[in-house]
Amino acid sequence: MAQSRSGEALGASYRLVELIGTGAVGEVWRVSVAGAGETEGEAASGEAAAKLLKPEHADDSALVERFVRERSVLLSLRHPGIVRVRDLVVEGDRLAIVMDLVPGGSVGDLLARSGPLPARDALTLAAEVFDALSAAHARQVTHRDVKPDNVLLAEPWRPGLTGAVRVGDFGIASVVDEKLRQTTGLLGTPQYMSPELISQGRSGAAGDVYATGVMLYELLAGRTPFAGPGTDFTVAYRHVTSTPPRLDLPDDLWAALESLLSKDPAVRPSAADAASTVRSLAGAHAGLAALPAAVAPDGFADVERPATIVRGAAAGAVTPGTIPGGASSAPQTPAGADDAATATPPAEPLPDLGSAGSATIVRPLRRPVGAPASRPDTAEEARSGRRPAWLTNRTIALAAVGVVLVAALVVGLVWLLPSGEPEATPTAPHAxxxxxxxxxxxxxxxxxxxxxxxxxxxxxxxxxxxxxxxxxxxxxxxxxxxxxxxxxxxxxxxxxxxxxxxxxxxxxxxxxxxxxxxxxxxxxxxxxxxxxxxxxxxxxxxxxxxxxxxxxxxxxxxxxxxxxxxxxxxPAQRLLGVQVVTPSRTVSQTPLTVTLVPVWAGGPDELNPLYSSPSTGSPSQMLVDVAGGEAGVRFADGCAGALAVSSDGLVVTALSVAPSCVLRATVGNFTNLESSPFSITTRE
Structure with missing residues (x-):
């Protein structure tokens, strides 16, 4: 059915050619570009990639508004290691992000074909991903779904290849994840989710660093650190509670990898620092051969500190650090995990999310993420009557000492407190x-x-x-x-x-x-x-x-x-867009009349134009406020040479007959603007 849509128009400048793939939030199509090759930076082939978001997103007015608001950020995100976003299309029930078409496949494809890579190649790929993330983070843009499938290659892979990494899908996270964070949901891939995303429902730049660390582990080992049996919730839970199995790597390389995978986001390096570190390690370990593909361990070692879990949306969700009924949970046991036998059952059953831990998921959360109904080993121990693995003699002894100390503290407080009601001590306000x-x-x-x-x-x-x-x-x-x-x-x-x-x-x-x-x-x-x-x-x-x-x-x-x-x-706060208005028909060898119309939240305002060309008099104050005046306006030929633009970019002349033309424009931060089609005819 999808292929039957080939040939359909997407906006005014693109046409669907071939379905490339599908994902959690939409479909990726190869599209043809009208007039391709005439503007700097466009692919000579005249093709691009367009991610069409699912139709239900177009029905969400808040998401559409955010889609429009993020346009300028995504279009300005320029770095050799980032897949360039060309355009964001809003058309009826379609929302689409148009990007450069990257032909070399993904790092996910590379892993599937080749398995673990030599340290030099794995570290070089990771360093280039960190370079791209650093540029995005500098512009306050985070990815939130870094994984091998979202890291593309500009050319087919070969050992020693450098400069080919292109990180894609920044736009998807920026547009879709805001809605999910407002509805107790999450976007991401369980095998690459950071601990703070699992435990708090939020992730930032440090989460991107963590996900890239997981990918580096996978490039070196052939598997992600917490992959194993269970649903994607089980995999996600291990990010919070388990330590990554040690790989047979030199100590300095393993220490760097451990810092990327730290449970505490404050301990992880920035993307820029990580790029520098792994790039130097690539040179230091250039002769290190690829490791054999790692297998899933028999079990995962627990972290030493207590884990927290995200607040669920259901009434029966377990609150971090507590057991329903008000009793404090033991610090060694995350609520809703090993205490499942004593905790009140949740109001709703845990949804079965399957076992595809390497696929991006977009799901509402009905109970704490990472709190499976039971852990496989715990259930088996309960049936066999054996003591659970976590209930060691040391744990019992520490618990007994704790009970004695608490009892002593309570007795001491009762003895020390005076009789009668204590006077309340006023608390001074704090800075x-x-x-x-x-x-x-x-x-x-x-x-x-x-x-x-x-x-x-x-x-x-x-x-x-x-x-x-x-x-x-x-x-x-x-x-x-x-x-x-x-x-x-x-x-x-x-x-x-x-x-x-x-x-x-x-x-x-x-x-x-x-x-x-x-x-x-x-x-x-x-x-x-x-x-x-x-x-x-x-x-x-x-x-x-x-x-x-x-x-x-x-x-x-x-x-x-x-x-x-x-x-x-x-206008700097209220202006949402600019329309490029031209006559539907003009005569060759004459100046083209162009009007730049401001678009506010209430719609376009043709009575108060931003700018008119050919211009007369001073530019409008609005244009000064949002673009610095005429210096921020540039027109460009979108008609294969049928239009001539003056050297200052402000006056357009129709040169030759053309049945259908468009004029391109830039106005301040508004780029890739286009007029409606118009025709150029001869004098009659």
């Missing part, structure tokens, strides 16, 4: 800090908010860091600074770094309580500007400060994305 970051906006604007509470002064300092990507951005900018508690009035605020006035809805069209208009904010391309607001406040604890900061950010986003707002205020 606290909080941080929050918004996803990058389509204009390239990123906002980071840091709050620092000083209880001695009774003030909070709110630091706003505004950063720009490929185009300079200027104010005015909107920022909501609410009161601390519900019902509080808008607090007085002292600003430094910008001129601040209260937002006037009658002027800006934006209505929001406690909103400020910041002017004089000039953010250079690739740079950042810091603004500080100081206000009186009292917070009970750090959690209250976090909630206040999140509320301020949410109120600002709500105000700047309101679909009912009309007008051109705050």
């Amino acid at each position: 606290a800090t909080a941080s929050q970051r918004d996803p990058a906006l389509p204009t390239g604007l990123s906002i980071t908010r840091d709050a620092s509470y000083d209880p001695a002064e009774g003030t909070v300092a709110l630091t706003l860091d505004y950063a720009a990507q490929s185009a300079p951005l200027t104010g005015p900018l909107l920022e909501v600074v609410p009161g601390v508690a519900d019902g509080d009035g808008c607090p007085p605020v002292t600003w430094t770094g910008a001129t601040a006035t209260r937002n006037q809805p009658s002027v800006t069209g934006v209505t929001a309580d406690c909103a400020w208009t910041l002017t004089g904010v000039d953010v250079p391309a690739g740079g950042q500007v810091e603004i500080t607001a100081t206000l009186p406040a009292t917070f009970a604890d750090g959690a209250a400060l976090d909630a206040w900061l999140d509320g301020a950010a949410a109120a600002t986003t709500e105000a700047t994305t309101d679909e009912t707002v009309t007008g051109t205020s705050y």
